[in-house]
Amino acid sequence: MRTFTYVDNKKGVTIIELMITLAMILIVIGLSYLFYFYVVRSFEISSTQSAVQENVRLAKNLIDKEIRRASYIKIEEPPDDVNKYNHHIMTADGKIKKDTNYLLGNLSEGVEMGLLFTKTSDSFIEVTVTGSIDGDYEYSITSEVLALGGNIDNSINDSGDEIYFKYE
Known part of the structure; x- marks a missing residue:
């Protein structure tokens, strides 16, 4: 019989x-x-990036809605006949304002916004909305909006960062 030896x-x-x-x-x-x-x-x-895109898209949609409803529109300078236009959209301190209120309220906190309006035809206005945070993460969206009222007091290709309008 075999015996095993264990190595320690x-x-x-x-x-x-x-x-x-x-x-x-x-x-x-x-x-x-x-x-x-x-x-x-x-x-x-x-x-x-998502916050910037959300703010830009929301602002563009609200502005498009205002332009579609407007009966008289003027891009850039304050109009000569102030009574003809009782609303305006512009940028102030990097935020978009409609009349005296911020269009997005506190939603756009920290987002630097910019606008450009261009008359592209007798009834269409091109709206470009841009946004960025600290100069980074820039996002821009452009759309052509049909002004259903049809009275745009500008020449074609006139552009600016303010728009004046009135509802009927």
């Missing part, structure tokens, strides 16, 4: 094995750290 290995872990294991753990932790902050930064950037 009391050696344990060598310092080299411990250093290799520690180096691998540090590499994994370092890569996890980099990945985590990459994901967080990407989320912040996409949230900021």
